[in-house]
Amino acid sequence: MxxxxxxxxxxxxxxxxxxxxxxxxxxxxxxxxxxxxxGNGKGEIYFNGIRLHVESPQLSVSATRGSSVTLPCHFHYEPELAAPRRTRVKWSWVPANPTGAGPVPSEAFARETEVMVAMGNRHRSYGGFRGRVRLRRSAPGDMSLVINELQLNDTGRYRCEVIDGLEDESVTVDLELRGVVFPYYSQKGRYLFNFFGAQQACRDQEATLATFEQLFSAWEDGLDWCNAGWLADGTVQYPITAPRDGCGGVDLAPGLRSYGQRHRLLYRYDAFCFSASVKGTVYFLKHQTKLNFTEAVQACADDGSQIAKVGQMYAAWRLMGLDRCDAGWLSDGSVRYPVTKARANCGPPEPGVRSFGFPPPYLRFGVYCYR
Structure with a gap:
């Protein structure tokens, strides 16, 4: 039978x-x-014939905020086909590593977000990517994703998946933003942010909470800060390049000191923020007199600008070479100035953004504006 x-x-x-x-x-x-x-008696069938291959010549791409970036993805068949076939491509995304150090684990893609799907001339984009993405299609098999108006939150791992009948192959590409990490604390004092307060504080300064990878890279570049701050994955860490008492001790090697995961509502620390380049310009406003904070805000408005944010100053210093040895108000009520070429009477002997903290708002300084 x-x-x-x-x-x-x-x-x-x-x-x-x-x-x-x-x-x-x-x-x-x-x-x-x-x-x-x-077959094998379990309803499975064996495949024998043309194979679909999906590849990317770059597994990691970096770009600047506000720019356009292309994430490369190509597919081809072995052996080659005499005529093109109807395929479907889906781009999806996992935000910058939510789990801490190391690459995005494969199981994270269970929580991936759809970016774009396309078949033939039809395509659809989703969420915050709507209207900002397209396929390059510069040659047969080119399914590279072009993202316009790159935003701070676009970083992460993208998957290019090509589907043809029962064949389904994919490749991943990491997207990073070139930028700068800076420590940030409340105007009211140290260690006052819970995780959500730290998130909001960074957003208020045109930045996001830094990832582990971003803080690690900043430490490699020489960032040394002896106050613990929240990171995007909910851990609390701080970078030390010169071991010393009170910062983990002199016997502990340089590196990132970690408190691990902390309760996001109950525990309070500072924040490590990440800022990428901005389209506009940060500049020191030439004014006849020094200004208190209220006058500084109005002076920028009168000049057709707005008072600069801390993240904007850091991005302008690191990525655009802003150098000015004049202290000026910023939007959060702090007073700072950027130095790319260290020199006498401009603070410490290394480049950086110098800070006077949060002086009383009636004191008089210059002001940095953003246009």
Whole structure:
């Protein structure tokens, strides 16, 4: 009886599979699927024929905020096809590593967000990517994703998935923003932010909470800060390049000191923020007299600008070479100035953004504006 059923079962599969040319004249996707009777007895079938390959020449891409970036993705067949076939591509995304150090784990893609799907000339983009993404299509098989007006929160790992019949192959590309990490604390004092307060404080200064990778890179570049701050993954850490008492001790090697995960509502620390380049310009406003904070805000407005934010100053200093040895108000009520070429009477002997903290608002300084 089973011997009689096998040809019937094989015929049913033959009707359903795309390679069943005998039942669908004029259509073939070039694949050959063996008869189910040659399978493993669990309803699976074996594949034998043309293979789909999806590749990227760059597994990591970096760009600046506000720019356009291309995430490369190409597919081809082995052996090559004589005629093009109808394929579907889906780009999806996992935000910058939510789990801490190391690469984004594969299981994180269970929580991935759709960016764009396309088939032929039809396409659809989703969420915050709507209207900002397209496929490059510069050559046959080119499914590279172009993202315009790059935003701070666009960083993370992107998956390019190409689907053709029963074939489904993908490749991932990491997107990073070039920027700068800076420590930040409340105007009211140290260690006053819970995790959500730290998030908001960074956003208020045109920045985001830094990731572990961003803080690690900043430490490699020489960032040394002996106050613990929140990171984007909910851990609390701080970078030390010169071990010393009160910062983990002199016997502990340089590196990132970590308190691990902390309760996001109950525990309070400072924040490590990340700022990328801005489209506008940060500049020191030439004014006849020094200004108190209220006058500084109005002076920028009168000049057709707005008072600069801390993240904007750090980005202008690191990425645009802003150098000015004049203290000036910023929007959070702090007073700072940026130095790219250390010199006498401009603070410490290394480049950086110098800070006077949060002086009383009636004191008089210059002001940094943003246009």
């Amino acid at each position: 089973l011997g009689l059923l096998r040809p019937l079962l094989a015929a049913c599969w033959y009707l359903q599979l795309p390679g069943a040319q005998g039942w669908m004249p004029g259509y073939s996707n070039g694949f050959h699927y063996q008869d189910i009777s040659n």
